[in-house]
Amino acid sequence: MGRLGSTGRRVLLRMKSGERRYAATSRELDWLCRFRMGAAMDLKGVRAFCSVAEGGGFSRAAAAQGVAQSVLSRQVSALEQELGGRLFHRTGRGVKPTEFGEALLPRARALLAEADQLAAEARGEGASPVGSVDLGIVPGWAQPLVSVLTARVLADYPRLRLRVHEAYSGQIEAWIATGRVEVAVFNRYRRGAVRGAEQVSRCDMMLVGPKGHPALKRRDVPFRSLDGVALCGPVRPNGLTTVMSEVAARHDVALNFVLEGSSSAILREAVLRCGLCTVFPRPFVEREMAGPGFAASRIVKPSLEQATWLAVGTQRPATLAARTVARLVREILKGR
Missing domain, CATH: 1.10.10.10 (Winged helix-like DNA-binding domain superfamily/Winged helix DNA-binding domain)
Structure with missing residues (x-):
């Protein structure tokens, strides 16, 4: 074969x-x-x-x-x-x-x-749409989106079934390109359009660390403040770490990634238990790291931004079920 x-x-x-x-x-x-x-x-x-x-x-x-x-x-x-x-x-x-x-x-x-x-x-x-839909989603959006989406489906579309696959953006984009998932939610960290996708959210990126960390004394911190700081981040290759490395090279900043993790939960735990810092989008920080053990500052000069994109697969004509799930995802993300 x-x-x-x-x-x-x-x-x-x-x-x-x-x-x-x-x-x-x-x-x-x-x-x-x-x-x-x-x-x-x-x-x-x-x-x-x-x-x-x-x-x-x-x-x-x-x-x-x-x-x-x-x-x-x-x-x-x-x-x-x-x-x-x-x-x-x-x-x-x-x-x-x-x-x-x-x-x-x-x-x-x-x-x-x-x-x-x-x-x-x-x-x-x-x-009324019928059938199963494969949805690929990045970890940062999985927790709020999947629960709200499931509730909407149960209430309004009882014959729909969801299969949710969580991964970082590069894997999600590969899945939507090959047809493994029918609807995809992924992130990009550079400006510009993404062919075949629509932007549904844009937000600031935040430096997050344990309460009292010396790099997090101000509300806004310049990118150069990351120089030498012990960091944790997503497993590379990854869009965020790639952009951060490019910015660091232009501004002569030495990034010190001591841990790479395959989920947001791993990185959050590393911040809480090990005193490391990481970079997360503002909505995730406000939702998951608002407790007394964390501190966060917006990264500026230059700022880092995350754009979230929604795509429907083009390997085959989208079913009514896939189009319905994409519409619900759009409504949920644009309402946040």
Whole structure:
């Protein structure tokens, strides 16, 4: 089975008929998957594939669907035979999608969402979105957004289901580009438009540290105050640390990152327990670090700003469910 490439790159697929290989762009591949999985396959196989991938194993997926494990196994095997490739690797703890399976999974989920929406429209329920939506979101916005969004969905769109994936901006942007998520919320730290996305928030960046830290005596602190300060920050490569390093080089400031963490919770704990400083956006500081153990100052001369962007995937036409989630996210973020 050939590797599946990114948009515009030629990829190779071994078709079911013998060993003939087919060259296609990812857009052609998307059409091929839709045709073969929609027209030639029973949707039960596609649904079984998605359920096993989400559950991480056949037994968990069977329990969730209320069917025998052997039934799911036969459905997935039939789909693998029809598509001409293995969809899962068997591991000691269950199953994991192959590279081929990972590439098809977003398209399979979209196909099911479209099928569910079509069924709803046939029942006269077309105004109400149906199906699952994959949302990618950066850690700084996850806590307020996900809870408010879930409450809105439960109240107004009971047939919608959310799958939320948290990661830093670079990973989120990669996911939306490849179709792994349908709606994305990510940050940028440079001015300028982002193609295919809309800005929903802009805020100051703050230097945050333990109460009484000598670098945090004033309400505003110049960037040069970071010189030599023991810092913690997100794991690199990361957009914020990249911009900070560029500014530091221009102003002859030595940044001293002694800890890199993969979540905001790790960095917050490092500030509270280890006496380190970090840089967070103002809304996060006001929400999560307003307690008596913290101090914060706005970074100026030059200032650092965070712009938050909302994007809907373009790998395939957005479903009504995805458009609805994007609209709700927009309303929530712009209202903060």
